[in-house]
Amino acid sequence: MTPETPRSTLICVDNGGTLTDAIAVRGGRFFRAKAITTAHDLSQCFIESIAALSREIFGETAIERLLQETGSIRYATTQGTNALVQGRDKGPRLGLLLPEGMAATALLSTPNEQALFAALVGERVGHIRDDADDLAVIEAVNALLRKGCNRMVLALDGRQYGARELAFRRVFLRCFPRHFLGAVPLLLAHQLTDDTSVGRRTWTALLNAFLHPTMEHFLYHAEGELRRHGATRPLMIFRNDGNASRVAKTVALKTYSCGPRAGVEGARAYARAYGVSRIVSFDVGGTTTDISMAGAEVIDEMAHGPVAGVQTSFALCNILSAGIGGSSVLGWSGNGFEVGPQSVGAVPGPACFGRGGKRLTMTDVYLLGGWFDPETYFAGRLPIDRALSAQALHEHVSGPAKLEQDAALLALDDAYHRAMADAIAAHTAPARDTLLMAIGGAGPMSACSVGQLLGVDRVIVPHAAAVFCAYGIGFSDVRYRYEAVVGEDVRATFEALMQRAGRDMYAEGFELGGCKLMRSLIVDGQADVAVDGEHWPDTIRPDTRLRLEIVRPLQSFPVAEILAVDPHPATTTRKRNCLLPDGRRLDLPLYAPQELQPGAQGDGPALLEDAYTTARVLPGWRFEITANRDMLLQRSAH
Structure with a gap:
């Protein structure tokens, strides 16, 4: 092991719905690790991912040693997204104060806004005059408190709304001092944004007020866990604007959907390194495929990003999350093959996991097609069973559709990738010269199929594809x-x-x-x-x-300058028998990307596999290992 400069290591962690991904760089080398996401306590999988990194680096669990040699830890978490999607009945009871004469219905132009407002605020709405004295403020606040409000938002409109909100707060704090045990936090909408739209400004404040106590408790707890293991540097939180802040300086709403934004930041770094004007990335996880576009100097953003389906004042990446992933439920009906959007998630998981799941997924299809090997799947740490996959295939597809096993597998493979390609085409309309980027745990398996269906000739699979959102965090400042x-x-x-x-x-x-x-x-x-x-x-x-x-500027991950390298044939003695699109089962060469040097090339059909990524190279495609140790897949002349 190369001796390390004190605190030279950079660690980035991305908390996903199924797996928590971690990546570290030290001495110019990358180390990757994954941990099962513990939905009941995300700090548990956060620490476990760092423990897993220490085992990759040192060969044993040594969290304290790793933290002592780390200069920065940056973290993207799904906690805020989960709270809005799954925990609306568990958050604070918000009260909303509006200017006299403004009805709450002015904020409720869509059924989604009506449903969200009912869940977060309901009947806890009051009104206040500009000339309100102490008694009027006390009366308005007490009316909300009687309705169960324990957190309050003030959103005024008209001229100098910010100055008027500050004037109200002075009276509020005089009447309800913070040192009282029952003090109710008050958020002034203008302090988050100076958006001139009172609707967006109010929704931004309401959503942030709802998330604040959850994120405050969780992030300080996660930082406390780091300190308990010997960390002395502050935890940096990656935000959905592509930047990072200490916990104490992080706005709760800025943590919403921050993981997908990290993937886009990584794509932008690749656009710069490879000198391309446009990269379309598709991040295939267990439940969804996240589709986005980035260039060297631009990211496709929405000026007023939607949060939980409501337009806010903050910009967000224009990312489409299609319900297509490795754990999406596959089936057959009288109208044909069905792909998602339901997912079996990590628990019970695909049928082959043997955790009680009985539904068929693309993970099962790949296993039955020979692309996955139970001995090497997830570095051999996650046992999978072909017999369980075969049973699910027969019960849900091949039996009802009256198809032989291989015919059913090929039809499902085609339906799955057509659904994915259709979603990408609808969102970004890639051209032939577009560079596609296949990331996520299941992305490299789909690279050639999706590229072919879209008419795109080049797809790149980054060396950190399986943990790419964690990797993208490393380009934040x-x-x-x-x-x-x-x-x-x-x-x-x-x-x-x-x-x-x-x-x-x-x-x-x-x-x-x-x-x-x-x-x-x-x-x-x-x-x-x-x-x-x-x-x-x-x-x-x-x-x-x-x-x-x-x-x-903060420490960032290195991206090697993309220079021409001497081409040479990739070599391997390993084989794996796989089902090809033409229906043949052949023994294909199986390469270990970490053992190939830059410049190594080979023709499809072939497989490239490491501990966390399996990439299939279909007939008519070639692969090349670049100077940055990425896999560049190119379609042969046609």
Whole structure:
């Protein structure tokens, strides 16, 4: 083992619905690990994933040693997403204060908004006048408290709504001091966003208020677990805007759907490294396929991202989650083959897992087709049984459809990948020169099939494909953005924003001296003109806005410069008998990617397999190991 510089290791962990993925880099080498997600306590699988990393690195469980040699731990968690999807009846009872004359129905334009509002707020709605005195505030708050409110949101509209919300809070704190045991937290909507839409601003505040206590408890507990194991550096939370913050500086709503965003950040890093203008990634997990697009300098985003189906003030990646994954339920009906969207999840899991699951999944189909081997699946740590898969196939597909086993397997393989390709085409419409990226635990198995159906000639399978969202976390920085109307003195406005930036970065543990500054002026709400802080324009319109962006770069994962490498034939003595699309079963060459050097090439049909990833190379495709140790799959001339 190469001696390590103290705290040179970077660890990133992505908490998924079925598995928790972890990746570390030290001495230029990557180490990967997975742990079963413990839905009842996500901090348990978080620590177990780090323990698994230590076993990969040291050959034994040595969490304390690994943490002592780690400079940064960054974490993306599904806790917030789970809370909104599954735990709406377990969160805080929100109360909402609106300006007098504004009905709550103004926020409820869709059936989804109505259902979510009923679950989070219900009848706990009050109104307040701008000129409310102490008695009026006490009366309005007490009315909500009598209805069971234990967390409150104030969202005003009209001119200077922020100043008016602050004025209300001064009265509120005087009447309901924080030191009282029954003090109710109050969130002012304008403190999260200056979005001029009162609807989006209110929903953003409500959703954040709902998530705040859950995320606060969980993230501080996770950080406490790290400290219990000897960590001294703060835990950094990866956010859905692609950046990272300490727990104390993390906004709860920014943790929603942060894992998929990490995958997009990884794709953007690859677009830069490989010099391509557009990468379409499809991340195939157990339950869904997450589809997104990224370029070297751009990520496909929605300005007002939907959270739990409600439009908010925060931008979110434009990611389609299609109900197609390795654990999606496959079946047959009188109308043909069925693919998802139901999933068997990790428990009971596919039939072959032997955990009580009786439904057929694509994992079972691959096993029966010979692509998976029970001796090597999940590095041999997860036993799978062909007989159970065969029983599920006969019961749910081949029997009802009156098909032989192999014919049923090929038909299901085709239906599964057509559904996946149709979802990708509808979301991103890739062109022939698009570089597809196959990631996730099941993505590399689908790479060639999906590329062929989409008419795309190149698919890349990253070396960290099985833990790619965890990998993408490693390209985050600490970043803050501020805006203010310039007014009469642009320099004074700039200094005021710099003071805010200094406080925020100090709270993150950094000095301004190590940060990058970007300044720009926004004219008519559109033009974004970069300016030199030493040379401001002589004349500035009074409605011009000054934008300040400050970035503290963090340690990132290395991506090798993609250079031409000497091509040479890949060699192996291993074989595996697999069912090909033409119905033949042949012994195919089986390669271990970690044993192949950059430049190694081979023709399909073939298999490449390591502890966590199996990639199939179909007839008519070639593979090449790049300088970055990725698998580049290319379709032969046709």
